[in-house]
Amino acid sequence: MRKIGQGGMAEVWLATVNGAPPGSPPVVVKRLHQELERNPDAVDLFLTEADVTLMLSHPNVIRVYDSGEVNNRYYMAMEYVHGKDLDQVIDRFRTKSKTFDPVVASYVAAEMLTGLAYVHQAKTPTGKDLGIVHRDVTPANIFVSSSGEVKLGDFGVAKLVAVESWTMAGSVKGKLGYLSPEQIAGEAPSQSIDLWAVGIIFWEMLTGERAFVGEHELDVMLRIKKAKVPSVRKINKAIPKQLDKILCRALHRKQKKRFPTAADFLAEVQKFQNEQPQKYDSATLVQYLTHELA
Incomplete structure (x- = not known):
């Protein structure tokens, strides 16, 4: 994974999918800032984005593939737009x-x-x-x-x-x-x-x-x-x-x-x-x- 940016709520990483065939496109992993993990409002906003976008699939909307929590850190994996x-x-x-x-x-x-x-x-x-x-x-x-x-x-x-x-x-x-x-x-x-x-x-x-x-x-x-x-x-x-x-x-x-x-x-x-x-x-x-x- 390579960090490519961050905002007020989350940091953004470019990653490859484990087991994906060679040449497969990377994905973006968006992870909530650690200091916000204890803020219920921030967590709600982050989970809202994940829940909303997981239900959407359209060529003019960035696709979210997965979301969850690993080692008490919230994340979502989404389409990378080059x-x-x-x-x-x-x-x-x-x-x-x-x-x-x-x-x-x-x-x-x-x-x-x-x-x-x-x-x-x-x-x-x-x-x-x-x-x-x-x-x-x-x-x-x-x-x-x-x-x-x-x-x-x-x-x-x-x-x-x-x-x-x-x-x-x-x-x-x-x-x-x-x-x-x-x-x-x-x-x-x-x-x-x-x-x-x-x-x-x-x-x-x-x-x-x-x-x-x-x-x-x-x-x-x-x-x-x-x-x-x-x-x-x-x-x-x-x-x-x-x-x-x-x-x-x-x-x-x-x-x-x-x-x-x-x-x-x-x-x-x-x-x-x-x-x-x-x-x-x-x-x-x-x-x-x-x-x-x-």
Whole structure:
């Protein structure tokens, strides 16, 4: 095993599976920090991520293969995505003073929404709706593999509406710039907050700017609460009007006027894609990123 990173809750290792044939892909082992093993809230969050993701299997969602406890240490073993997270990709575009081609951005957004639509509609083996809310849809949790796959990961703060007690009550989850106005207002999380986050990410890919910035966290929170996101065409007139219309709806100040589901949001993005002469898939996404970021 080789340590490849760590976060506030866990350390991450790259490992090979014992007995696997030569050439088999490695797996990622995520292990809760030892000092958090005695913190019930931290353990609950870690086990929630394992329990949620073990029930999911979709090309646009990072797969978790196993989880458990060994020598009093909690772990989960998951799919290794060789590539970069979307935060790194967007930052690279900003460094080069570039923005995503609108059709490419729509492809990435559609892949995110495809994964979210699956997650939001996930059911238990007995057919009961899980009502999963990811709550941390950010560029850092969207992964773009070296083969052009777009995958949603890190369900560490996910909420299952069907199982209220599985998350810490009263906490604001998610990276600040991608929180919805409803989260800032302290409302109960619903799947609409994940769609808001996708809208913000989509907006940032197209504009090359951050949607919400401020001198301090409170300033950012107040800006989010007002929900005044500029039209993308005010920043770049070259962005198609259809995408502007989609994002104006996705980021509308009033929640009831936004897309009701990930599938509805996805359908509008796909409608735009189908009207474009240039079509993208995983292979052409890799070609585009390689060319633009060389």
